[in-house]
Amino acid sequence: MSGHLLCGLAANPALPAELLDRLIDGLLARPASGPDESPAESPDEADAELALALSGRADLGPARVAALAACDEDAALHLARAGLLDAAGVDPAARPAVALALLDEGAGPPGWARLLAAHPDREIRRRLASVPGLPLDVLEALAADPDVEVVAELALWTTEPSVAARLAAHPHAEVRRGAASNEAAPPAALAALITGEGLAPARSCLVCDREEIPFTHDPYCPRTDCALRGGAACAGGHESTLHEIRQQAARNPATPTAAAASLDGHPSLLIRWALAERTDLPQELYARLAEDPIPGVRSEVAGNPAIGEPLIRAMAARCGKGAQGGAGGDEVAHSLARHPRLPLDVLAHLARETRIGPALLPRIAGAAPAELARAAASADSRVRMLVAQRRDLAPELRDTLAADTDAAVVKAVVPHPGLSEERLRAMVGLHGVRVLARVAANPDAPPALLEELARHDPPVRRAFREIAGHPNATAGALLPALADERARPRAARHPALPAAVLADLLTDPDPEVARAAAANPSLPVDVMTGLLGDLLTHRWGERDEASDRRPSGPRPGRPPRG
Template identity: 40%
Template sequence: MWLELAERDDLSGDQIRLLARRGDAHVVIRLLSRGLLPPDEVDRFDPPVVIAMADIAPIPEDWAWRLAASPDPAIRGALAATTHLPADVVAALADDPDLEVVAEAARSPRISDPLAQRLATHPHLSVRRALACNEHVPSHLLVALAERRAPAAELCPACDGSGHRLAEQWSCDGGHQDALHDLDYALTLNPRTPAETVSRFTAHPSIHVRWRLAVRTDLPQGAYRALAQDPTPGIRGDVAASHPALPAQTIIQLLTDADTSVAAAAAANPSLPEAVMHDLAASDDGSTGTG
């Protein structure tokens, strides 16, 4: 009943405070997420509630430290993932004995540059991969991860003996190749990774890296030309579809692609040269003639 009441739009201030006092953590979290209950009006220490608060606004520092000392790694990890955690608490969680907690600290928007620098050399690739996703990490560190400037990692999910689910899909002969490919994928996801850096992945052995690269719109033209010749039709099609920076010559090349879906995507590209568009319109059926 209390949770249903928390969904109402006609609650008075007194009713909201009453719900917060009588309801459980789910009720308080819902009131917080709807913006009905200011975080500074929450006066009870309840780990799920405090974690929800830390995603909305800064929380009392003593509460943050209490949660950081929780015996439950799930609570410590959830805390590390919040938006408004004090930077010194993030740094403490980066030294947590649980690897997942450390990885969440590496993803934190409150990460400091010195901490990011330290985690970029972490012996486990899962932490480096988490860091590679973080849009608050300085670009030069992302470049360093892409160029493998740090000492080689010692462990990855496929070889650390943890029974990680990825161990069933990945293999490792000591070189952590699958985990390194996943690191590169994370770097292509991160808009802070310079386009010049990720454009070197156009011939990457992982199809996932190349496919993700194909949907970025900030690459040098040479990268699009290379991706337009990728052996995977889906990658060529994504390149053909909508890149405003795609060179006209590359669009024309993709119009004659052996895969009709790629040619159709090129024909719909907004950067298609007007003269070529007129030629397509004047053809018998408006097709690209690729069969």
């Protein structure tokens, strides 16, 4: 198959303009549909992938953009979302999906929205309902749509408060469910969805629309035509949808605090979990949620930036090897460790009691220089390792951590920019293979050091993968990295590879490696030219004469999709 090589060339930033045009023309001039194919049938998968690869280039220009958009729907959608496609060249009736993408980017005229609001395909109308900034008359048309799922989508996405308020009181429960998640809905309307005060009962839901009630949807439903959500149930009161409405409203930050807090102690873990996400509840309510029997609820509370220090300390005291934290203690500890206002002494306790892992924690990221210095001087290497995750440490503090006797601390700090070659070599000398891959990832690692790391005996596979993508890597460092299966595709993209090696990699049995080599900007132009000629001849039977090349535009008899 030649598709991976064509896609590689299509993505090559050094592809000359004449070869780019030839590639686009070859795509446009692909053979017409066979006698047994529908004339509107989509291009094959490889052609679609090629068109998409071409659409990602930064040097297309208006004519090439129009040509690619005309020949492939996915490419047109990509170009529309990238702001490259001119709306003047798009027929919304023929290509509604592309028109929707342009409207979503604010690049389509309002008349398109009015046209699509009356489209016979309900999926088009449903997708239109999520487009921001629709004219009021289009909002009204969608709010009156005969398909309830279109109206529910509008209820979820509209930014017009009056429309959201009206849909929050819609007689269909599914529409109310959409409004319950919408932050543009007025607070009073959201409160009513929780309390029911002043709100007439819903008259229907998707379950009783489609099934004889009472009905409970089988979570392992074998029916291929069934679109009901898992757990959907209705016994005449639209029970599952009303539960979802309360859950969504409880999570919605626009819902008044008092209305959300009225759900305190609700038997549904999903509603309690939604409450635990809110940042405006009283501390005593958070304290009750912190005692929840479900670890996920407790973990959500632990990471909530609104909880105060007393509750943070109480929850941390229940975490750890000797504490009675119950099931899910590690999950709670991990969330606490990521709390942005966690006291540093509590973080030190958590680092000793649970495995936090190599991550830059919010509290460390926001720590003042004096706090960092104190933590970096901790006797506990796990605390020093957390400080070493920062990439903007003062040089003195960085170098102190780089000289640490604990390999885990050194591994954390070694990708930090600014480390000298002497310091990097000292790390390798002291800690060997334990830090070698991280040294190879340092942005300032010099070419000579990378070559030495690539030739290290025994080889370190992870170091090969870092070297393969390192901008300072030379051919001498990259050639050994090609021996590693996972590093090979990255190395094949590296512009420091010699031309002869790149030419060999074009025939590599791994398509990902060959594609990367074809996309390498160091591939010689004469190699690109010969490769493209061979590929086009093999793929579409193109002859080299310029007279065979078609002008840009859709192929007659094969209209664009949409």
